Structure formats: C-alpha cells, structure tokens
Amino acid sequence: MKKIFLIPLLFLCFLFSCTPKSAKTTNAQTNDTLKLSYAQGFAVKYFPDYKEVIVYSPWVKGTVYARYYLVKDASVKTPSDGTKVQVPLRTLVATSVTHFEFLSLLGQVETIVGVCSPRIIYNKEINKRFAEGRIADLGDAFTINVEKTLQLKPGALMMSGYNQNDPYAQRVSQAGIPVLFNNEWMETSLLARAEWIKFVAAFYNKEKQADSIFADVDKRYNDIKAKAAGVKTKPNIMVGSNFRGTWYMPSGRNFMGKLFADAGSRYFYANDTTAGSLPLNVETVLKNFSQTDVWLNCNFNSLDELVKADSKHALFRPVQLKQVYNINKRLLPSTANDFWESAVARPDLLLSDMIAILHPEILPGYILTYVEKLK
Template structure:
C-alpha cells in the first residue's frame, strides 16, 4: 500500500491522551524543538514532556497527545521511554532507526521484502525481525506474541482493526505521519520523533541539523542560476496522469533546485489527476522529466501508452527514474531513504538539471532512463 501511495505521489491511531486543562492560574511555559514538520510536535511543559501527533493520517480531525516518562510505574496511556524494542510499519522508519543506530531494537515489520537496507536485511535473514504480513492486515497473533513496547503505525485513516486488537492486548500504537509533510525538511525532521522515543534526542537533533545545513547550502548554490530548465513529473495510471501539485513536497524539491516546474503555481499538496492531452499540451517541450513512477526503461513505458513518445524529454532521453535502484529483494532505495536524506535528493535534481554546479557529485537515487 505504501508503495502505491508514493508512486502516485499522493504515504493513526484511535486512542488519544487528551491534555488536561491547567487548573492553576499560573502560566506554564512551553518549549518546542520542531521547526519544519507540521504533523507532530515535542513539547516540554513544566516538568512534563509530551509527544503530540497533529496529523496522524489524511484529513484527520483530531490530534493525539502522549505523555513521555522514564519512571517505572506509569499512568495509563503514556509511553515509557526509552523504548526497549519496537515494531514499525513503513520503510521510511527503517532509515531513521538506522541513522540513530537503533536497528537492533526492531523486532517486527510487515512485508519485510520491501526493506532495501543491507544492514536490516541481514537481521531479517538471521531471524531477529519477524515477518508480520501487510501493514493494514498484520498477523495479530504474531504481533501479540512479539509483545513490542510500541507499534509505530502507518495508515490512511484512523480505523485499523489490527491496532485495535493490539491495544486490547496492551500494545500501544502511535501513528507516524511523516509521508504527509509538504516540505522535504519537514519529512526529514521526523527523525526527532524517533529520537525522543528512544532517548536519542541529542543525536536526532544533531543529525537533522547536519541534513538541514547541507540542504540549505545546496539550495543556495542552485539559486545562483538564472536560466532555469523546465521540468515535468509523474506518469499515467489507468489513463489518468498524476501530477505533483504545486504545494507538494515534490514541487518544493523542484522549487528549491531552482527549476521551472510547469505545475509549480497550482494549489494542493498531493497529486492532481490530469488528462494526457492537458499534460502534453503544457509539457511537450519540457527539458527534463524527473520521476516517472515505477518505470525502469522507455520500452516498458511505450508498452503502456504510446503517448509518452510525444514528449521531447522522452525523445532526447532526458527522463530520470528512481525505480532501478533496488535492494536485494526488490525494495526501492528511494522510498526507504530519500525522506531522511532530502539533501541528496536535492543534489540529484540539481545534478540532473544544472550539472555544472556539482561536477564531482554522482547521482544517489535517480538514474537516467535508457
């Protein structure tokens, strides 16, 4: 499911811990360390630390607040930190665990074949990470048997029977909405979510700061260019072209790379369903086509729709895909690691469109389509 959502450029929980209204008239100061992400917050309020999930899934109308504590005896509906083990449900979580050197605490994952990381794949092969089925229909018996301290969930809505069953058996789930962030740095900042849960806040802050610095530096480099190339993205799916909307994180990459993304001025943070005729009318002469779904080569593209050959970017082989960069069992490296390394994604786009700016850089996620 996560793969389909990402391909179409469109990736939680039902138990909430409501903040109690302060009965004291004395004002309690609040501190937050979150700068770019809009879907979560970490608040220090008085002597309490809280994790707030503000956007657990699409169109969520409620937030979830969790009290974090390191005490042995904890009230109900709190999270005891640091976590001793965990089950995660998206490959983006794998990359963040590894950046914090926490992969040894992962005990289960749905659809392990999608994991591309060599390090975590070895732990799967060695029997340390259980296969749990699919994210939306996990093997609850195995999950309950594992008894993880927490499930970090992913979902399209707040109605998940697996998480409900887990909750009844004392296993808490916290939704991670990193995939809903509209900016590249907003997605990367979710590493702080993992940092606070595992007692690695300083490490997470340091890692994010380093990524942010590199991202802003290369963005500044691209801003020097005055001749901005035109860019097209997306692809057809059942005769509908899904184009990244102008406020989406993909469009923000193109903007920060100082390109002329032809749908940059549209509204919306997801994808826009368009007809092939309207896309061809606007982007037939686009210089670059960056991101074309799961297509690995031009031949396969033409098998699905002959319209593709009408684009100049197709004719001149200026199409770049992330679908060829795979792990041992077919998991795509881009899906797993790009949210944690937006600086490298931005470098890729700049290398493609303005190669003279990064003469020694080699593409990380994308490859020129043959």
C-alpha cells in the same frame, strides 16, 4: 517489466501549529519544548517526571490525533488523557519503510523485532536480521497479524496514521502495547518530513543526537538550494508516468513540487494550490509538457520500455533528447526501493540529485544517489 509501486502523492496540505493546544489541566510545570523548524504534525514538551508527545491531526485542524506520556519509570503517574510509554524503547514493531532510516540514523535498528511486507525493505541491516530470524514478518501494514504482534511483546508498535479507525491497531493498543502514530508522510515539505526523526528520537531519549543529525541535513539542503536559486536558466520539467490512462503529477504545494522549485526548474503546475497530486489524462499532459526539457521520476527502466508501454511517450521532447530519469537507482530485484525508504530522512541527497540533473555545472562530478538516467 520491472515496476515500482509509487507511494500516492495525494497528501492533504493543511497548516497547523507546532505549539501544543492541550485542553487538559495539570499541576505539572513544563520545563521546555522541543524546538522544531519545519514539522507541524507533532510537538514534545518536557515535564519533571515525563515527556509529553503530541501528534496533531492533519485532517481536523487544531485537534489532537494522539498523545503520549513518556516515562523512565513505569510507576510514574501521568495524566489520563494519553498513552503511557516506558522509554527508552527496547523493542519495536515498525510497519512502514519510511520509518527505517530514522531508526538507522539513530543507531536503533537492533530494537526492531517485527516488520510488515519485508519483501519491500531495502535496508541491508534489517534484511540481514530478518534472514537470521531476529525480525518477524507481520504481514501487510493494513492488516497486521495481531496475534503474532502480541507474541513479540514489543515496547511499542509504530505505524502511519490515517483518517480512519484501524481495528488492528485498536486490538494491539487494547492489549497494552502503545501504538505510535508517525505521520511524517502528511507534512508538506521534505525538510518537515525529515524532522520527524526528532519524534522517533523522543522514544529513545536520543533528542540531542536527532537534533544534530537533522541540523546537518537541514544545512546541506539549504546550502545546495541557495546555489540553485541563482541560476539564470531554469529547465522546463515533466514528472511521473502514465498509469492505466491517468498521469499523476504533484501540485505546487506538494512536497515534490516544492523540491522541483528548490532545484531550480520550471514546472507547469508550480503555482497550482491543489493539495496533493493532480490526476491528468495523457492528452492534457501532451498539451502542457510535450516540449519540456527533462522528464523526472519516470516509472520505467529504459527508453525502449517506456515507448513500448505507450507509443505516445515518443512524442515527448525529453524522450527524443534522451533526458528521462527514474528513481530506481537503488531498486532491488524484490522491488524494494530505497527512494521510498532513506530519502525521507535525507532530502539533501534527493535535492542534490535533482540539481545535478538540471544544473550539472553546480555539482561537477556528482554521483547520483536515487535517480538514474534511462538508456
């Protein structure tokens, strides 16, 4: 049975300002600040000789997780409270698949010289370059091969930040290679996650291009959201799968929960304010969802496979109606799934998928991108 390993939905939902809260004093005068519409985890400020990029901590409200000073000339003096990064980056090690589509949209895939777990990468260009030996395998993202990384001498290493010290990242940083913490995964909305393309773009001096790309995605998302907002009937949905006796469903504050609301659905936990995801037992799910209309994000590839995995699945109305959908349409034999990769930067396509399932009259003839109906 083919299965994908779902990225955990247990994301803490803190709100923090996009306005820099730096305690440092400097004689440099800021000229401008990068405009952000949704993302709350980073900020970019512009000074005459450098750019200041701040990553805020999602775990300790109001504090700085990392600070970078971006310079064209390495000899430029910058404040001592951050990491100096020479830009535009010429080479990069990228450790998470969630960062690849940003680089692809910005036309910077060729700068990638090292990746982690290449088996789960969907991007065709990256796979081609890896097969040609132009991209190195650096092992697992949580235990990255430091020696091999240092041999590549990349301009920077981009990784997801976590609420703990990473000894591997520390060793890379101590060797003089900037470690860039891309924390898009901690945002609480799909558009906020997608706006991190502007964070990536700052290290390539591609802010204008990123702003244009994101503006298009933002417009398409909100245009299709507006169409769904006027529907008279909202289908009741259930989400996720039973995994070893536990069923993880998104809370209403989770970015997936918000997606389902934007798609014009009724969801039992839509008003739940719990951060992240809800671990439920099968009995609770049966009680609250047995009579729903549609089952979304199911982690199986056929109805037979679904029922064989647990006979209780046959008790759910969506199974009887054959209205069950997975997120495996772009799943490779290697288990690489583009849902976890490009959908981060293209929430407009993901929302379109959901609306096409729940309200097909809104998007007649639409071909699903990430979602597939179980047969």
